[in-house]
Amino acid sequence: MSDQPYQSLINVLLEQQQAQSKLPPVARWNPPLSGDIDIHITSDGTWYHQNSAIQRQPLVKLFSTVLKREENDYFLVTPVEKWRIKVDDAPFIAVALDVHDKGSSSQALVFHCNTGDRIIASAFHPIRVKVRPQTGEPSPYILVRDNLEAKINRSVFYHLVELAEQSHDPDSTFYGVLSQGHFFRLE
Numbered sequence: 059m060s061d062q063p064y065q066s067l068i069n070v071l072l073e074q075q076q077a078q079s080k081l082p083p084v085a086r087w088n089p090p091l092s093g094d095i096d097i098h099i100t101s102d103g104t105w106y107h108q109n110s111a112i113q114r115q116p117l118v119k120l121f122s123t124v125l126k127r128e129e130n131d132y133f134l135v136t137p138v139e140k141w142r143i144k145v146d147d148a149p150f151i152a153v154a155l156d157v158h159d160k161g162s163s164s165q166a167l168v169f170h171c172n173t174g175d176r177i178i179a180s181a182f183h184p185i186r187v188k189v190r191p192q193t194g195e196p197s198p199y200i201l202v203r204d205n206l207e208a209k210i211n212r213s214v215f216y217h218l219v220e221l222a223e224q225s226h227d228p229d230s231t232f233y234g235v236l237s238q239g240h241f242f243r244l245e
Contacts, residue, residue, distance in 0.1 A: 084126045085204050087135045095134065095141040097121070101209070103151035103172045122173040125149055127205045150175065150208035152200055155217050167218075167237040169200055171208050177201075179237035185210070185218075187244055198244070218244060 098106045105112040105121065112118050126133045132145045154170040167179040177183045177200055188197045198210040198218070210218070222233040222244055234243040 081123050081203070084124055084135050087126070087137050087140075089135065089138050089140045091133075092139045092141050095143055097134065097141075097143040099132075099143070099145045099149050101147040103149075103153075103209075119173050122149065122175070125206060147197075148199060148207045148209040150202050150206065152177075152208040152210040152214050155214045157221065160221075163236075163239065165236050165238075167221075167235060169208065169210070169214070171202065175202055175208070177208070179235075179240070179242060181238070181240050184240070185235070185237075185242035185244075189245075196245070 096108050098109075100106065105118045112121075121134060124134050124136065126135045126140075127149075132143050132149060134141045134143055151172040152169040153172050156168040156170070158166040158168060167185075169177045169179065171177065179185050179200060183201050185198060185200050188199065189195070190197055196215070198215050199207040200210060202208050218235050219233075221235050223236065224231060224233055225241060226232065232243050232245055234241050234245075236242075
């Protein structure tokens with residue numbers, strides 16, 4: 059029997075284990091608001107402090123591990139501090155895509171973010187596409203963790219479109235992609 063069908067399951071388990079062991083439990087941290095801090099994440103995923111781009115990627119990665127979203131506000135939190143920051147769109151950007159077990163029922167879409175995070179699209183990490191009403195352009199996202207999303211950059215979205223399959227329900231026909239046994243609409 060081939061080990062290939064089980065590789066995707068192994069990848070998911072490793073991802074969950076790695077995420078649980080490396081990330082602080084920010085969802086459990088609820089200190090009072092300390093105030094606003096002059097950190098801004100632009101729509102292209104660049105982090106700024108006092109209008110200067112943060113050049114040290116390890117610092118951006120560190121900040122991303124203590125990022126929390128509550129409704130439409132984003133915060134950097136510790137057990138005793140909570141600082142509001144500004145985020146233009148999504149705090150992460152999906153910049154690359156790997157496809158494992160392509161074309162099989164165990165196909166896995168693995169997204170790589172600008173912060174080093176790797177996310178496998180699944181029931182726990184769904185892909186969604188928001189269509190901007192003013193332009194009609196699609197804005198695709200994937201859930202990274204705890205209400206935090208990555209915007210899928212244009213080249214990665216084009217890769218998804220190349221992988222798209224046609225599906226339908228009784229009322230319509232649509233296109234989407236399969237990952238970890240879940241179908242995600244791309245329209």
